[in-house]
Amino acid sequence: MKEITTDRIVIVGAGLGALYAALKLAPRPVVMISPEVLGEGASSAWAQGGVAAAMDPLDDPKNHAADTVKAGAGTVDADVADLVTRHARDYILDLTRMGAPFDRTADGGYVMSREAAHSFARVVRVKGDQAGAEIMKALIEQVRETPSIQVLEGTMATGLDTEGGKVTGIAIQDSATGRSAPVMLRGAAYLLAGGGSGGLYAITxxxxxxxxxxxxxxxxxxxxxxDAEFVQFHPTAMDVGEDPAPLATEALRGEGAILINKDGVRFMQAVHPDAELAPRDVVARAIFSQWQAGMRPMLDTRDVLGERIKTQFPAVAEACARNGIDPALEPIPVAAAAHYHMGGIATDTDGRASLEGLWVCGEASSTGLHGANRLASNGLLEALVYARICADDIIAAVPVSKNAAIDTPLDIQFEQGGVAPDPDAVMSLRQTMTSLVGVVRDEAGLKEALRKIDALEAAHSDSPSFMNMCATATLIAGCALLRRESRGAHERSDFPDTDAGEGLRSKAQLTDMLALRAKIAKDTV
Incomplete structure (x- = not known):
């Protein structure tokens, strides 16, 4: 394999965490691995709600932390919740200085929305439902103007090289076709900030x-x-046949929109005292139940917003328009869709993974903040906080090389020789995850999922990218099988109760999950 060695810090990803970390590392030289053009293809840019922060004078970071712990259903690390929420206001102010155009009141204050399971209106937003895209735009502009940051657009990471438990390189290839031979990129340190796993599901x-x-x-x-088993399903993805499904932001329910079925019956009042503003896992299961029963769940914004939805929530209005829906006159069909992975690569409070030389931030990480059920709009906040934590720790841990030249960009030429994931295999994997490892799970379905993943991986082991997908799918399904209770976003129909003795964060190694999968594939479990 061709190798390139650099003194730069290598960042995998191009979302909010990756951009913010790169800026905080400056003037240390950085190279970012971005599969798309900056601003395209990152989950951060699709985030509609905003950034959660206790900005209201009557609110307090302790309230925010308490809401986070409560929503996480017993598996949130309270110290991490305190760490992240305590400085949330500082990050809003920093983003403002960097050009993020947050919505402001007539007297200059921040416009804040209330979302599910928050005890206060504390979600700072941009143009109603444009927070992710607008914040990303501001940071991308800063990144483009920072000479120490080189962005390799159209490039994706496919593997880590290790020696003695230490990361020594990252294999990269052309992302346009996925068929180039990999190049091993060896840098000064490695930060993974490359997103979650929602696209493993057919509805996402x-x-x-x-x-x-x-x-x-x-x-x-x-x-x-x-915490691999904890996958959050957003209750109100638009059920309009698009892949991915457009999102009807939770802020709509914060404004007073209600959920009804095809008979016009409002069903959340009978499910939870907070009705439409119940925790996401509760609302997602209620919508899934209505959907399974053929009752066509819908989000009704007509009375509370009417025509205002078209200017206040432009992304929602645009998605409605292209699907022939006028939300001012008719309700929006919705379904629960894979949205956010609370689990991921285990990190400590310095953002370090268990492998030496590897840091992680954003949705790919599992910091302990989200537990079994992420509190709405805490995702962007966590990405910002841990991006800075990782940057500070890398600066402290990695000596500056005298040869670190920021004016000499890397020149990487890819050659043919790789194998791209088979589209049919990817779709089969996604359908397996949605039907068997989705909103509601059981032992028989999870075992069948592991058998199907085993067969898919065996048939397509020549594609590193597909092997990575199968690894994450195996971890989600395997950990879901081992957690014999229902907790937060993890719902087992065969174990519907929450077991007080199971209220611990789950830890897993892929080798353990592969052994479990092999036994199940051979019908020995």
Whole structure:
């Protein structure tokens, strides 16, 4: 394999965490591995709600931390919740200084929305539902103007090279076709900030390329994975046949939109005292139940927003328009869709993974903040906080090389020789995850999922990217099988109760999950 050695810090990903970390590392030289053009294909840019922060004078970071712990259903690390929420306001102010155009009131204050399971209106937003895209735009502009940052657009990471438990390189290839021979890139340090796993599911709100590859390649290299079974399903993806499914932001329910079925019956009031503003896992299961029963769940914004939805929530309005829906006159069909992975690569409070020389931030990480059920709009906040934590720790841990020249960009030429994932195999994997490892799970379905994943991997083991997908899928299904209870976003129909003795974060190694999968495939479990 061709090798390139650099004194630069290598960042995998191009979302909010990757961009913010790169800026905080400056003037240390950085190279970013971005599968798409900056701003395209990153989950951060698709985030509609905003950034959660206790900005209201009557609110307090302690309230925010308490809401986070409560929503996480007993598996949130309270110290991490305190760490992240305590400085949330500082990150809003920093983003503002960097050009993020947050919505402001007439007197200059921040416009804040209330979302599910928050005790206060504390989600700072941009243009109603444009927070992710607008924040990303501001950071991308800063990155483009920073000479110490080189972005390799159209490039994706497919594997980690290790020696003695230390990461020594990252295999990269051309992302346009996925068929180039890999190049081993060896840098000064490695930060994974490459997104979650929502695209492993056939019904998802995530960009098409976000399919667990970053988590999977770390797991295949031996990194410890935590809370893999906890996948959050967004209750209100638009059920309009698009892949990925457009998102009807939770802020709509914060504004007073209600959920009804095809008979016009409002069903959440009978499910939870907070009705439409119940925790996401509760609302997702209620919508899934209505969907399974053929009752066509819908989000009704007519009375509370009317025509205002078209200016206040432009992304939702645009998605409605292209699907022939006028939300001012008719309700929006919705379904639960894979949205956010609470689990991922286990990190400590310095952002370090279990492999030496490897840091992780954003959705690919599992910091302990989200537990079994992420509190709405805590995802962007966590990405910002841990991006800075990782940057600070890398600066402290990695000596500056005298040869670190920021004016000499890397020149990487790819040659043919790789194998891209088979589209039919990818779709089969996604359908398996949705039907058997989805909103509601059981032992028989999870075992069948592991058998199907085993067969798919065996038939397509020549594609590193697909192997990474299968690794993450195996971890989700395997850990879901081992957690014999229902907790947060993890719902087992055969174990419907929450077991007080199971209220611990789950830890897994891929080798253990592969052994379990092999036994199940041979019907020995």
């Amino acid at each position: 709100t995530n960009p098409p390329r976000i399919r667990g590859q970053v988590i999977g390649m770390a797991a295949r290299a031996g990194a410890e994975i935590t």
